[in-house]
Amino acid sequence: MKYIITTSRKPPTKVRSFAKDLAFILSTKPLTRGKLSIEELIKKLGDEDKLLIVDCKKGNPSRIRVMDKKGKISQILLKGVKHIRELKEKPIFKKNLPLVLAENEFSEKFSKILGLNTIKSIDEANPNCYIVKFINENNLFSLYLIDPISRKMFGKFFTIRKIIE
Numbered sequence: 001m002k003y004i005i006t007t008s009r010k011p012p013t014k015v016r017s018f019a020k021d022l023a024f025i026l027s028t029k030p031l032t033r034g035k036l037s038i039e040e041l042i043k044k045l046g047d048e049d050k051l052l053i054v055d056c057k058k059g060n061p062s063r064i065r066v067m068d069k070k071g072k073i074s075q076i077l078l079k080g081v082k083h084i085r086e087l088k089e090k091p092i093f094k095k096n097l098p099l100v101l102a103e104n105e106f107s108e109k110f111s112k113i114l115g116l117n118t119i120k121s122i123d124e125a126n127p128n129c130y131i132v133k134f135i136n137e138n139n140l141f142s143l144y145l146i147d148p149i150s151r152k153m154f155g156k157f158f159t160i161r162k163i164i165e
Contacts, residue, residue, distance in 0.1 A: 001048050001049065001050070001097065001115050002028065002045075002046060002048075002049045002050075003023075003026050003028045003049065003051075003052055003114075004028075004031050004041060004044060004049065004050070004051045004052070005019055005022055005023045005026065005028060005029075005030045005031065005052045005054070006019065006030060006031045006032070006036075006041065006043065006052070006053055006054070007019050007030075007033060007053065007054045007055075007056075008033075008053060008054070008055045008056060009033065010138050011054070011056060012056060012059045012060075014056075014059060014060055014061065014081070014083075015054055015055075015056045015060070015061050016030075017057075017059040017076055017085070018081050018158075019054045019085065021083055021084045021105055021157065022052065022054065022064070022132050024084060024091075024093060025098060025130070025132070025143075025145065025157065026052075026098070026114075027093070027094060027095055027096060027097055027098070027129075032075050038051075038053070038067070039106055040054075041069065042067060042069065045068070045069045045085060046069070047069055048115065049068070049069065050067065050068055050114060050115060051065075051066070051067040051068070052065070052066055052067075053065040053067070060081065061078055061081050061158070062077070062078055063075050063076060063077050063078055064076040064078065066113050066114065069102065074113045074163065074164060074165050075163070075164040076110075076157065076160055076163055076165070077160065077161040077162045077163070077164070078114070078158055078160060078161065079140055079158075079159040079160065079161045080158065080159045081157070081158045081159075082155070082156060082157055082158065084157075087154060087155075089152070089154065090154070091130065091145055092146065092156045093129055094128055094129050095128065096126060096128045096129035097116060097117075097129060098116060098129055098130040098131060098132045098145070099116065099117050099118065099119045099120060099124075099129055099130075099131050099132070099133075100116050100117070100118045100119070100123075100131075100132045101118070101120075101122070101124055101128070101131050101132065101133045101146070102118035102119065102120055103126075103134070104134065104136070104140050106134055106136075106160075106163070107132070107133075107134045109163050109165070110132075110160075110163065111132075112135065113163065113165065116132070118160040119131070122151065124149055125148035126148070127148050127149050129148075130145040130147060130148075131145065131146040131147075131148055132144075132145060132146075133145075133146055133153070134160075135156075136161070137151065140159045140160065140161055141157055141159065141160045142155065142156040142157075142158070142159045142160075143155060143156065143157045143159075143160070144157070145157070
């Protein structure tokens with residue numbers, strides 16, 4: 001599984017920074033879109049790959065459109081975003097895809113859309129990847145990363161209002 005992460009056309013700095021942070025979380029690099037159309041971006045995908053496009057509203061990241069090679073579109077609607085550079089303690093880059101801690105239906109839905117593996121407890125985690133944990137805050141779900149070795153939690157990276165499949 002590979003991810004192509006990009007933004008809508010002519011994104012503000014906050015949106016470009018968020019795309020870089022999202023790429024960090026998913027252990028990949030963002031793609032500068034330039035004049036590429038969505039169709040051209042989809043052609044770059046392998047059969048199992050996903051295209052993630054970060055859109056903005058009023059200069060801030062507002063949603064992530066997730067597309068596959070077949071053209072299936074899902075959306076992750078965002079409420080708030082915090083950049084990695086704003087954290088007091090910053091996680092270090094890990095080459096492997098993160099695992100999702102399957103604690104609720106929301107985490108299952110998120111992992112299904114992005115094609116990420118789930119685990120039932122932190123003890124099952126590979127030490128070479130982060131664990132994605134969602135915390136319910138007033139019916140909004142905030143994403144945190146957990147280092148399986150130190151058990152240190154980093155975040156909150158962003159808050160999700162809703163996932164549309």
